[in-house]
Amino acid sequence: MSPYESDPADRIVAASADGEDQAVEAALRPKLLDEFIGQERVREQLSLVLQAARQRGTAPDHVLLSGPPGLGKTTLSMIIAAELNAPIRITSGPAIQHAGDLAAILSSLTEGEVLFLDEIHRMSRPAEEMLYMAMEDFRVDVIVGKGPGATAIPLELPPFTLVGATTRAGLLPPPLRDRFGFTGHMEFYAPAELQRVVHRSADLLDVEIDPAGAAEIAGRSRGTPRIANRLLRRVRDFAQVRHDGVVTVEIAARALDVYEVDARGLDRLDRAVLEALLKLFGGGPVGLSTLAVAVGEESETVEEVAEPFLVREGLLARTPRGRIATAAAWRHLGLTPPPQQGRGAVPAQAELWGSAEER
Ligand SMILES: Nc1ncnc2c1ncn2[C@@H]1O[C@H](COP(=O)(O)OP(=O)(O)OP(=O)(O)O)[C@@H](O)[C@H]1O
Numbered sequence: 575m576s577p578y579e580s581d582p583a584d585r586i587v588a589a590s591a592d593g594e595d596q597a598v599e600a601a602l603r604p605k606l607l608d609e610f611i612g613q614e615r616v617r618e619q620l621s622l623v624l625q626a627a628r629q630r631g632t633a634p635d636h637v638l639l640s641g642p643p644g645l646g647k648t649t650l651s652m653i654i655a656a657e658l659n660a661p662i663r664i665t666s667g668p669a670i671q672h673a674g675d676l677a678a679i680l681s682s683l684t685e686g687e688v689l690f691l692d693e694i695h696r697m698s699r700p701a702e703e704m705l706y707m708a709m710e711d712f713r714v715d716v717i718v719g720k721g722p723g724a725t726a727i728p729l730e731l732p733p734f735t736l737v738g739a740t741t742r743a744g745l746l747p748p749p750l751r752d753r754f755g756f757t758g759h760m761e762f763y764a765p766a767e768l769q770r771v772v773h774r775s776a777d778l779l780d781v782e783i784d785p786a787g788a789a790e791i792a793g794r795s796r797g798t799p800r801i802a803n804r805l806l807r808r809v810r811d812f813a814q815v816r817h818d819g820v821v822t823v824e825i826a827a828r829a830l831d832v833y834e835v836d837a838r839g840l841d842r843l844d845r846a847v848l849e850a851l852l853k854l855f856g857g858g859p860v861g862l863s864t865l866a867v868a869v870g871e872e873s874e875t876v877e878e879v880a881e882p883f884l885v886r887e888g889l890l891a892r893t894p895r896g897r898i899a900t901a902a903a904w905r906h907l908g909l910t911p912p913p914q915q916g917r918g919a920v921p922a923q924a925e926l927w928g929s930a931e932e933r
């Protein structure tokens with residue numbers, strides 16, 4: 575039986591937020607730029623944009639934040655408002671079905687307000703077109719009536735700052751992308767940065783943790799603060815129920831073994847895919863659908879849920895001939911690659927069988 579039949583988003587290493595995350599995230603969010611860990615480049619650029627606007631006493635340029643789920647886009651948008659001492663209005667692309675919905679929001683903005691539009695790539699086309707004009711000219715045309723009798727009533731808007739967030743910047747139409755004065759690309763976090771995130775959250779949650787314990791959780795968090803915070807909460811449960819509540823490296827490792835998150839952040843599904851690839855197909859190449867049948871999952875689940883992280887970690891490569899395990903995959907599962915493997919199918923971007931000398 576598949577452990578993911580219900581919803582892959584339920585996995586403990588899912589980057590998207592579940593109900594519990596939403597409840598605690600507000601408490602764990604850094605409130606000011608200085609408390610925001612990592613993303614040095616975005617932070618510096620943004621700090622200049624905000625400081626310059628503050629000095630001029632005007633609303634800063636519109637800001638687009640793009641990057642994978644759980645890296646801090648919503649957090650940064652709230653920080654932007656806080657740093658500007660401005661109120662923030664929060665909405666999302668899917669919540670804006672009609673241009674009228676957007677007109678209602680825009681026309682009620684106050685001067686200098688920050689409008690946070692999450693999942694901006696999922697807005698409807700008519701709303702998008704209204705947004706173009708609002709962003710550029712601080713004006714919208716509200717259409718009253720239908721058919722030949724319809725008239726456009728122009729409406730002036732106060733200067734505001736739009737902060738858009740998207741996990742799919744590539745899906746944004748160029749005219750929309752071009753209207754942002756600043757785009758911040760969020761990157762996955764380095765282990766040392768995540769370790770600081772874990773420490774900070776542990777402080778806020780009143781959890782006693784030592785540096786090695788925090789490093790252990792960070793190493794399993796797939797470069798994502800949301801996952802780090804979630805793993806910390808599970809480790810805290812374990813430490814409290816089975817021990818004295820203090821999180822050490824042993825406690826963190828044992829707790830996360832219970833939750834089947836391994837030392838590199840792979841969960842059960844990731845490992846099942848890798849194991850099938852190595853043990854059943856000798857490391858590949860094997861077709862996606864065959865691999866999916868072997869682990870008892872849908873092809874889409876393997877392709878969209880498991881593979882992106884395996885590829886990112888350099889454990890699996892997608893090639894025209896099929897999926898191939900890298901040398902790192904064999905090492906990670908503690909297996910020795912069969913000697914006849916690896917002929918010919920080495921994609922340039924991946925370390926497959928180590929260097930020529932190693933072979
Ligand atoms: N740089 C950071 N420092 C400390 N905590 C962070 C940082 N970035 C994110 N977090 C924490 O990670 C959690 C998720 O962040 P956030 O909700 O901002 O992600 P997101 O990019 O908006 O995700 P999504 O794409 O799912 O909306 C929050 O609880 C936040 O406290």
Ligand SMILES: [Mg+2]
Nearest residue numbers: 647648649692
């Ligand atoms: Mg968000």
